[in-house]
Amino acid sequence: MTTEKHSKIGGEQTLTVALRVRPMNEDEILMSSSIAHKVDDNMVILLDPMEDPDDILRANRSREKHFMFDYSFDSNSTQESVYEATTKILIGNVINGYNATVFAYGATGAGKTYTMLGMDDDPGIMARALNDLFLEMEKTSEDMAYKVTMSYLEIYNEMIRDLLQPSSGILDLREDAKGGVQVAGLSEVMARSTVEVMDVLLKGNKQRTQEPTSANKTSSRSHAVLQVTVKQQNRVRNVMQEVRVGKLFLVDLAGSERAANTLNRGKRMVEGAHINRSLLALGNCINALSDKNGSKYVNFRDSKLTRLLKDALWGNCKTVMIAHISPASAHFEESRNTLVYADRAKHIKTKVRRNVTDVSFHIAQYTNIITELREEIMRLRHRLHDRTPVKPPGRVNIQSVHSEVLEAKLNADKEELNKLKEQLLISFADQMELRKSLMELNNSSMEVSLETNRNQMIISEWESERVKAVQRHNTGDNLLTDSEKALELSGAGSDDIPETEEVRVARDELKVLHDEKHKTEKIRTTVHKELDLAKQKTRKLEELIPQKINIEDHREILSLLVKVHELEITNTEVQTSCLLRDFQIKKKDMVIARHRQQQHICDQIIKRQRRIISENNLPCPKALEDLLELYNKERDERQLHRDDSDHLNLDQFRSKVPSTNGSRLNLPGETEPLDTLQEESEPAMSRKNTQRNSRSINPGDKLFDQTPSSAWQGDMEEEMDHLQLAPSRLSQEDRNTILSNTRSIVALAAKKRSKVQNNKLNFEKQASDHKTLHSSSNNMKYSGDTDIYLSTNTLAKHNTKFIEAPVSLPSLNKFPSEDNISIGTKLSTNTDSTLPPIRQEDKNAVPRRIPPERDLKRMKRSRAYESSYQYPYGKPVPRSRFGFENGKSDSSIRDYEANTPGVRWPSRRHYRGQGSDSSAVSTPQNKNRKGIPTIPRYRKGDITVTGFGLPRY
Numbered sequence: 031m032t033t034e035k036h037s038k039i040g041g042e043q044t045l046t047v048a049l050r051v052r053p054m055n056e057d058e059i060l061m062s063s064s065i066a067h068k069v070d071d072n073m074v075i076l077l078d079p080m081e082d083p084d085d086i087l088r089a090n091r092s093r094e095k096h097f098m099f100d101y102s103f104d105s106n107s108t109q110e111s112v113y114e115a116t117t118k119i120l121i122g123n124v125i126n127g128y129n130a131t132v133f134a135y136g137a138t139g140a141g142k143t144y145t146m147l148g149m150d151d152d153p154g155i156m157a158r159a160l161n162d163l164f165l166e167m168e169k170t171s172e173d174m175a176y177k178v179t180m181s182y183l184e185i186y187n188e189m190i191r192d193l194l195q196p197s198s199g200i201l202d203l204r205e206d207a208k209g210g211v212q213v214a215g216l217s218e219v220m221a222r223s224t225v226e227v228m229d230v231l232l233k234g235n236k237q238r239t240q241e242p243t244s245a246n247k248t249s250s251r252s253h254a255v256l257q258v259t260v261k262q263q264n265r266v267r268n269v270m271q272e273v274r275v276g277k278l279f280l281v282d283l284a285g286s287e288r289a290a291n292t293l294n295r296g297k298r299m300v301e302g303a304h305i306n307r308s309l310l311a312l313g314n315c316i317n318a319l320s321d322k323n324g325s326k327y328v329n330f331r332d333s334k335l336t337r338l339l340k341d342a343l344w345g346n347c348k349t350v351m352i353a354h355i356s357p358a359s360a361h362f363e364e365s366r367n368t369l370v371y372a373d374r375a376k377h378i379k380t381k382v383r384r385n386v387t388d389v390s391f392h393i394a395q396y397t398n399i400i401t402e403l404r405e406e407i408m409r410l411r412h413r414l415h416d417r418t419p420v421k422p423p424g425r426v427n428i429q430s431v432h433s434e435v436l437e438a439k440l441n442a443d444k445e446e447l448n449k450l451k452e453q454l455l456i457s458f459a460d461q462m463e464l465r466k467s468l469m470e471l472n473n474s475s476m477e478v479s480l481e482t483n484r485n486q487m488i489i490s491e492w493e494s495e496r497v498k499a500v501q502r503h504n505t506g507d508n509l510l511t512d513s514e515k516a517l518e519l520s521g522a523g524s525d526d527i528p529e530t531e532e533v534r535v536a537r538d539e540l541k542v543l544h545d546e547k548h549k550t551e552k553i554r555t556t557v558h559k560e561l562d563l564a565k566q567k568t569r570k571l572e573e574l575i576p577q578k579i580n581i582e583d584h585r586e587i588l589s590l591l592v593k594v595h596e597l598e599i600t601n602t603e604v605q606t607s608c609l610l611r612d613f614q615i616k617k618k619d620m621v622i623a624r625h626r627q628q629q630h631i632c633d634q635i636i637k638r639q640r641r642i643i644s645e646n647n648l649p650c651p652k653a654l655e656d657l658l659e660l661y662n663k664e665r666d667e668r669q670l671h672r673d674d675s676d677h678l679n680l681d682q683f684r685s686k687v688p689s690t691n692g693s694r695l696n697l698p699g700e701t702e703p704l705d706t707l708q709e710e711s712e713p714a715m716s717r718k719n720t721q722r723n724s725r726s727i728n729p730g731d732k733l734f735d736q737t738p739s740s741a742w743q744g745d746m747e748e749e750m751d752h753l754q755l756a757p758s759r760l761s762q763e764d765r766n767t768i769l770s771n772t773r774s775i776v777a778l779a780a781k782k783r784s785k786v787q788n789n790k791l792n793f794e795k796q797a798s799d800h801k802t803l804h805s806s807s808n809n810m811k812y813s814g815d816t817d818i819y820l821s822t823n824t825l826a827k828h829n830t831k832f833i834e835a836p837v838s839l840p841s842l843n844k845f846p847s848e849d850n851i852s853i854g855t856k857l858s859t860n861t862d863s864t865l866p867p868i869r870q871e872d873k874n875a876v877p878r879r880i881p882p883e884r885d886l887k888r889m890k891r892s893r894a895y896e897s898s899y900q901y902p903y904g905k906p907v908p909r910s911r912f913g914f915e916n917g918k919s920d921s922s923i924r925d926y927e928a929n930t931p932g933v934r935w936p937s938r939r940h941y942r943g944q945g946s947d948s949s950a951v952s953t954p955q956n957k958n959r960k961g962i963p964t965i966p967r968y969r970k971g972d973i974t975v976t977g978f979g980l981p982r983y
C-alpha cells in the first residue's frame with residue numbers, strides 16, 4: 031500500500047517517512063543495550079530503558095512504544111535497499127518535471143550522513159540518485175534533450191556557503207515574485223555524465239564543515255543541500271514547445287545534540303546551538319503542517335533551513351523524510367524525539383504538480399526552427415550512414431563509477447603532489463643555499479676579526495717597543511734586546527722611528543680588513559632578507575599541503591620531505607655553532623697571547639729594575655722583596671700548571687668539540703694552524719721562545735738569568751728525557767712536590783752558604799791561633815769533637831771543601847738536577863767521612879729563598895773571601911777515594927775508619943736512605959717496589975746542597 035502511495039505522483043501527497051535504525055557501535059555494545067527494534071517493513075518499537083518491569087503501579091503500561099512508518103530499516107538493511115525504497119522512484123519524476131526532496135533527519139551520530147553520502151565502497155543516496163538520473167535520461171536521450179545543473183550548499187551557523195565555489199563567501203536567501211526561495215549568487219555546475227556529477231559531489235563534500243565531536247568522530251556541523259535541476263525538452267521542435275524542469279533536493283541535516291550529553295565546548299557548542307535552533311524551527315514547521323485542522327500558522331522564516339525547505343514541506347514537492355535513530359539505550363531520549371517528529375511528519379501534505387513551461391514561438395523564429403530541424407535531420411542521416419551502433423542504455427555499476435571517480439581523484443592528487451613537491455624542493459634548495467652562504471659569511475667575518483686582532487697586536491707590540499726604545503734612548507740604557515737594537519739602529523730615540531715592514535703590512539692589512547668587514551656585513555644583511563623571504567615562501571607552501579593534498583599517503587610524503595629539510599637546517603645550525611666555538615677559542619687564544627706578551631713586558635721591567643738595584647747597591651725594601659718572591663712563585667706555578675693543562679685540557683676539549691670541516695681541531699701549541707696563530711700573535715715572544723720544546727722558556731726572557739726553579743726544571747726535564755719519562759706524565763701534585771722541595775733546597779743552601787761565610791771568618795781566626803793544623807793537612811784532627819752534632823768549625827770546613835772542591839760537579843752555573851743533588855749528597859757524606867750528620871735543629875730552620883739585604887752584603891763579602899782563600903786543609907778528597915762510584919765501599923770505609931781514630935762513617939743504612947732522615951733522599955733512578963719511579967722527597971736538613979750558586983740579583 032505504501033509503495034502505491036509512494037509511486038503515485040501529482041496532486042496532494044503526504045510526506046513519505048522512513049525510519050532507519052543504525053547498528054550499534056563497539057562502545058554502545060559494551061555500555062548500552064538495544065532498545066529500538068524493527069518489527070516489520072513499517073513498524074518499529076522503542077523500549078523505555080528507565081521503566082521498571084517490576085513496578086506494580088505501572089504494570090498496565092507498556093514499556094514499548096510502537097511507531098509506524100512508510101518504510102523501516104535496521105542494521106541488516108543495505109544502502110541499496112534504502113535507496114531503492116525511498117529515492118529511486120523519485121528520479122523519473124524529477125526527469126519529468128516534478129520536484130522531489132529527500133532529507134535525512136535525526137540526532138547527532140544517528141547515521142544521516144551514512145545514508146546520504148555513504149562510504150567510498152558503499153555509496154549513499156546522493157551518488158546512487160545521480161547515477162540513476164543519468165541512466166534514466168540516457169533511456170530517452172534519442173527524443174529528449176536534457177540539461178542537468180547542480181548546486182551544492184551548506185548552512186553553517188545560519189550562514190549559507192557555496193560548497194562548489196567556497197570563495198563566493200556567505201550567500202543570501204531571496205524570494206522571487208512567486209514566493210519561490212532562491213539563493214542569490216549560488217553557482218550552478220553543468221554535468222553531462224555520472225562521472226562529472228560524482229566529481230562535483232566529492233569536491234563539494236570536501237568543503238563541507240565536518241569536525242570530530244564527543245558523540246561522533248565525523249560529525250557534520252552544517253546542513254548540506256544538494257540541488258540537481260533537470261531540464262527536459264523534446265528534440266523535435268514544435269510551434270508549441272514544452273520544457274519540463276524538475277528539481278531534486280537531497281538534504282543531509284546536521285544532527286540535533288544535547289549539550290549536556292555531547293560535552294561540546296567553545297566552537298562546537300556554538301555550532302550545536304545553531305543546529306538545534308534550526309532543527310527546532312523545522313520541528314515547529316512539521317508540527318504546524320501536521321496539524322489535522324490545518325489551522326496553525328507555519329513559520330518558515332525562523333531559520334534559513336526552514337525557508338529553504340519551504341517548498342519541500344508545503345509546496346510543490348514530493349518529499350521523503352528518512353529519520354535515523356541509534357538503537358542504544360544511552361540515546362533513548364534522542365531516539366524518542368526523532369520518532370515523535372517523524373511520526374508527526376507523516377501527516378504533512380504537499381501539493382505536487384509538474385513544472386512545465388510552454389514556449390510559443392513567433393513567426394520570425396520559424397526560420398530558425400526550420401534550420402535547426404534540418405540540422406537534426408542531417409545528424410540522424412549521418413548516424414544511419416555510419417551505422418554506428420547506438421550504445422544500448424545499460425545499467426552502469428555505481429561502484430565502478432565510484433572507483434573511476436576515485437581514480438580520477440587519486441590522479442589529480444598525484445599531480446598536485448608532484449607540483450607541490452617540486453616547488454618545496456626548489457624552495458628548500460634555495461633556503462639551504464642561503465643558509466650556506468650565511469655560514470660562509472659568518473666564517474669569513476670571523477676570519478676577518480681574527481686577522482684584525484692579529485694585525486692590531488703586531489702594531490701594538492711595535493708601539494710598545496718603540497716607546498721603550500725612545501725611553502732607553504733618553505736614559506742611555508744599552509741593555510737592549512735584538513729587536514730593540516734593530517729599532518735603535520733604525521733611528522730609535524727620535525719620535526719618527528720608521529716602521530718595520532711587518533708593521534707596515536699590518537697597517538695595510540687592517541685597512542683592507544676594515545673594508546672587507548663592511549662588505550661582508552652588507553652582503554649578510556641582504557642574505558638574511560632573502561632567507562626570510564625564502565622561509566615565508568616555504569611556510570606558505572607547507573600550509574598548502576592540507577588544502578591541496580587529500581590523500582593521506584601523499585601528505586605523509588610531503589611532511590617527510592619537510593622533516594628532512596628541518597633536519598638539514600638543524601645540521602647547518604650545529605655546524606654554525608661549531609664554527610662559532612672555534613672562533614671563540616681562537617679569540618681566547620689571542621687574549622692569552624696578549625696576556626703573555628704583557629707578562630713578558632712586566633718580566634722585562636722587573637728584570638731591569640732588579641739589575642739597576644743590584645748594580646747601584648740600592649737598598650731594597652723587604653716588602654718589595656717579599657712581593658717579588660710571591661711573584662716568582664706565582665709565575666713558576668703558572669708555568670707548571672700551563673704545561674699540564676695545555677695537554678690535558680686541549681685533549682679533553684678536542685674530544686668534546688667536533689671539528690667543523692672534518693679536520694683536526696686547531697689546538698694551541700699542538701697543531702699547525704693555532705701554532706701559526708700563536709706565533710703570529712706573539713711575534714716577539716714566540717720567536718724568541720723556540721728552544722727545546724714549546725714549554726721551555728728562553729733564559730733571556732727569564733726574570734733572572736738563572737732562576738733556580740726554572741733552571742732546575744730544565745734539568746729535571748732533561749733528566750726525565752734521559753729516563754724516558756715525559757715530564758708531562760708527572761701529575762700536578764708531583765710537580766708541586768718537586769717544586770716545593772727544590773725551593774726548600776735552594777732556601778736551605780742559601781742559609782747554609784751564609785752560615786759558611788760566617789764560619790769562615792771564625793775559622794780564619796782559629797787558623798791563625800792553631801798553626802799546627804795548617805802544617806798537617808793530611809792528618810786532620812778534630813779536637814775530640816766526636817759528638818753527633820756539627821760544630822761550627824767542622825761545618826765550615828766541610829762546606830768550604832765542597833764549595834771550592836774541584837770535583838766533577840755537573841756545573842756550577844747549572845742548577846741542581848736530581849742527579850747533582852744526589853751527587854752533592856754523596857759528596858757531603860763521603861768526602862768528609864769524619865762529619866756526623868747535620869744538626870737536627872737545622873731541619874727546623876725556616877728557609878729563605880731571598881736573603882735579606884744584610885745577608886746579601888755579607889754574601890758578597892764571602893764570595894770575595896772565597897776566591898782568595900788558599901785551601902787551608904789542602905785540596906778536598908777526590909770523589910772516588912772511597913770507591914763509592916765504583917762500588918768498593920764497605921771495606922774501604924772500614925779501612926778508613928780504622929786508620930782515622932775517632933772517625934765514624936755514617937752507617938750504610940743512612941747512606942742508602944733506609945730509615946734515618948737522610949733516607950728520604952732518593953733519586954729518580956730509585957724505584958719503589960712496584961718498579962715505578964718515585965718522586966724524590968727532600969727534607970730540610972737532610973742534605974748539604976752544593977754545586978750551584980745563589981741567584982744573582
Ligand SMILES: Nc1ncnc2c1ncn2[C@@H]1O[C@H](COP(=O)(O)OP(=O)(O)OP(=O)(O)O)[C@@H](O)[C@H]1O
Pocket residue numbers: 051052053105136137138139140141142143144145246248249250251283284285286354
Ligand atoms: N547503517 C549503518 N551501518 C553502518 N554504520 C553506520 C550506519 N549508520 C551510521 N553508521 C556509522 O555511525 C557513525 C555516525 O554516522 P553518521 O556520521 O552518518 O551520523 P550523523 O547522523 O550524520 O551524525 P552528525 O549529525 O553528527 O553528522 C559513522 O561512523 C557511520 O559510519
